[in-house]
Amino acid sequence: MLIDLAGKSELEFPQDKYDVAVAGSGPAGISLALRLAESGKKVALLEAGGLQFTPQSQAVYQTAEGTDPYFSATRLRFFGGTSNHWAGRCREPEPVDFEERPEAYEESGWPISFAEIKKYLAPAKAILDLESKEFKEKEGTQDLIDSFYPDLELLSPPTRFGVKYLDTLQSSELIDLYVNANVVDIPLKEDLASIDSFAVKTFDNVSGNIQAKNYVIALGAVENARLLLNCDRQIDGGLGNGGGMLGTCFMDHVNVRLGKFIPDKDVWKDGISSMAYYTGDDFIRSAGIGASNVTMGYTAKAESDGRGQAVKKFLVERACNWGLEDQLSNVFQFVCPEEGRLSTLTEQDPHRKNRIYLSDEKDELGLRRVSVDWSLSDFDKKTIKAVAEEFAIQAHRGGVARVKLPEFLFEEDVKLPFYGNGYLVNGHAHHMGATRMAESEKDGVVDPNCRVFGTNNLYVAGSSVFPRGGAHNPTMPLVQLALRLADHLIDDGSLPDQEGLSAEQELLQET
Amino acid sequence: MNRRNFISGALATGFAAAVPVKADSTNQAKKSTKVVYLREGYYTVDGWVVSEKELAQLKESGHVD
Numbered sequence: 001m002l003i004d005l006a007g008k009s010e011l012e013f014p015q016d017k018y019d020v021a022v023a024g025s026g027p028a029g030i031s032l033a034l035r036l037a038e039s040g041k042k043v044a045l046l047e048a049g050g051l052q053f054t055p056q057s058q059a060v061y062q063t064a065e066g067t068d069p070y071f072s073a074t075r076l077r078f079f080g081g082t083s084n085h086w087a088g089r090c091r092e093p094e095p096v097d098f099e100e101r102p103e104a105y106e107e108s109g110w111p112i113s114f115a116e117i118k119k120y121l122a123p124a125k126a127i128l129d130l131e132s133k134e135f136k137e138k139e140g141t142q143d144l145i146d147s148f149y150p151d152l153e154l155l156s157p158p159t160r161f162g163v164k165y166l167d168t169l170q171s172s173e174l175i176d177l178y179v180n181a182n183v184v185d186i187p188l189k190e191d192l193a194s195i196d197s198f199a200v201k202t203f204d205n206v207s208g209n210i211q212a213k214n215y216v217i218a219l220g221a222v223e224n225a226r227l228l229l230n231c232d233r234q235i236d237g238g239l240g241n242g243g244g245m246l247g248t249c250f251m252d253h254v255n256v257r258l259g260k261f262i263p264d265k266d267v268w269k270d271g272i273s274s275m276a277y278y279t280g281d282d283f284i285r286s287a288g289i290g291a292s293n294v295t296m297g298y299t300a301k302a303e304s305d306g307r308g309q310a311v312k313k314f315l316v317e318r319a320c321n322w323g324l325e326d327q328l329s330n331v332f333q334f335v336c337p338e339e340g341r342l343s344t345l346t347e348q349d350p351h352r353k354n355r356i357y358l359s360d361e362k363d364e365l366g367l368r369r370v371s372v373d374w375s376l377s378d379f380d381k382k383t384i385k386a387v388a389e390e391f392a393i394q395a396h397r398g399g400v401a402r403v404k405l406p407e408f409l410f411e412e413d414v415k416l417p418f419y420g421n422g423y424l425v426n427g428h429a430h431h432m433g434a435t436r437m438a439e440s441e442k443d444g445v446v447d448p449n450c451r452v453f454g455t456n457n458l459y460v461a462g463s464s465v466f467p468r469g470g471a472h473n474p475t476m477p478l479v480q481l482a483l484r485l486a487d488h489l490i491d492d493g494s495l496p497d498q499e500g501l502s503a504e505q506e507l508l509q510e511t
Numbered sequence: 512m513n514r515r516n517f518i519s520g521a522l523a524t525g526f527a528a529a530v531p532v533k534a535d536s537t538n539q540a541k542k543s544t545k546v547v548y549l550r551e552g553y554y555t556v557d558g559w560v561v562s563e564k565e566l567a568q569l570k571e572s573g574h575v576d
């Protein structure tokens with residue numbers, strides 16, 4: 001059933017009806033709600049926005065002054081969430097991403113095994129319209145580069161969750177889909193560990209509370225951390241922040257324009273325009289670095305588009321001939337004819353300095369806006385440099401291409417985002433971490449079942465729980481994790497264990 | 512030879528036919544090159560990755576000081 005809260009003068013929710021209340025209707029929230037309903041659970045799915053984009057809802061995502069607008073522009077706040085403009089690229093995590101590797105990373109890794117996620121690959125592929133497809137390398141990619149192997153990917157159509165699943169949700173007898181339902185607080189019961197309700201507010205400033213047995217927030221990585229941080233009326237520092245980890249270890253994948261290349265004509269035959277590679281396990285283990293995808297894109301002719309196409313083409317040809325392409329790249333993007341560009345999707349270190357925290361500025365609903373600290377750690381710089389050098393050398397040895405590395409690789413101070421001399425280092429719109437999964441609250445915010453430490457029945461779905469980002473796209477694995485969480489909630493008839501409760505909370509529960 | 516192809520062109524003509532060099536010796540302006548040690552056996556010349564042997568050849572041919 002679809003229930004639109006816009007324009008209501010009061011909010012009344014059914015009592016004792018719902019097994020699970022899920023906030024957020026992006027890929028995580030919708031996948032979870034559907035799986036729960038398939039098993040007979042009654043679900044309230046609460047979406048802050050309406051069925052369509054509105055500037056009013058989107059404005060709630062605005063970050064505080066001083067934070068790169070990238071963090072608001074790369075999320076969408078309406079039904080279907082950011083899947084309304086994701087590109088659909090899917091890649092599996094690698095088993096090596098689940099290795100502890102304490103010699104390389106300071107922070108803890110996944111407390112669950114690769115197999116735990118792999119179990120959910122087939123149903124996640126079905127959700128993403130990929131059920132009959134296998135992961136494939138880009139056509140034409142040659143297995144000639146040591147330390148790297150041809151990357152394996154799948155392209156979802158891309159599935160727009162709002163468009164694809166609206167009818168199913170609307171006609172479900174077990175799911176009530178509420179739109180224009182902003183979850184603005186998560187009040188606790190007297191024991192300070194059990195969730196009392198989700199506090200819901202509309203843009204008409206009407207409020208109400210919805211109750212369920214279990215609660216899940218699936219708001220995207222930035223917003224999951226932001227809401228938990230904002231819930232600090234009853235517990236200092238917000239929910240799940242007993243170990244001071246809430247908001248920390250935020251990650252993105254780093255998009256590095258690694259340089260250019262001149263293709264070897266014997267290898268780049270028959271109109272091949274791109275090849276994609278992925279770091280081998282032995283290489284990243286021995287170099288003590290993170291994983292990376294490296295994509296080679298090549299164009300045979302000067303190409304440009306949009307207005308002033310002819311003028312651009314003229315300028316590009318002149319600039320390329322006279323070695324001024326780096327300067328012109330600052331004005332608009334192009335690739336010189338007969339040349340290629342190297343781009344990457346590189347793993348970022350889960351680093352405590354990269355974090356989401358609250359500012360004093362408030363949004364229309366009264367929630368404090370976020371600031372984001374996001375920089376490259378020494379580990380990240382080491383990864384980028386090692387990947388670039390190794391790739392350039394191996395591409396040369398394998399006779400695939402001659403690579404020109406950018407100067408910034410050899411400079412110490414590369415900030416994010418970085419735009420210099422035609423080179424670029426920025427994010428991939430893959431927000432991860434900030435409510436990371438760990439064995440205990442000293443290392444994270446949620447336990448291996450995605451339950452928020454210190455609470456009995458509050459869970460987090462989405463890539464915010466990733467303790468490490470690997471170099472795989474986040475959406476398919478976050479759907480896998482959402483399905484795993486659904487199974488946990490379906491099985492969970494018993495009282496949750498008490499791990500992660502503070503002494504104060506345990507005392508309250510005993511009395 | 513135009514400016515872009517000064518090093519890459521030299522690499523291409525000298526060691527591999529990777530780059531179509533539009534030879535125009537009248538227009539050839541020699542510019543100073545930057546050589547950076549990368550790792551054993553490898554250097555960059557103005558960013559282009561070359562082997563030690565290729566660097567020696569570039570020096571010999573006068574492309575690198």
Ligand SMILES: Cc1cc2nc3c(=O)[nH]c(=O)nc-3n(C[C@H](O)[C@H](O)[C@H](O)COP(=O)(O)OP(=O)(O)OC[C@H]3O[C@@H](n4cnc5c(N)ncnc54)[C@H](O)[C@@H]3O)c2cc1C
Nearest residue numbers: 024026027028048077078081082087088089183220473475
């Ligand atoms: C341009 C672009 C391209 C991308 N391409 C890819 C790609 O190729 N491959 C890939 O794997 N990933 C890609 N991504 C990332 C992908 O979109 C996200 O990983 C995915 O959408 C995250 O799903 P989610 O459900 O966790 O969060 P979201 O999709 O962000 O959904 C969160 C939902 O929560 C709702 N919400 C927020 N606050 C509240 C609140 N207080 N109360 C109730 N509801 C609330 C929002 O309105 C939204 O519907 C891309 C992202 C962008 C921006």
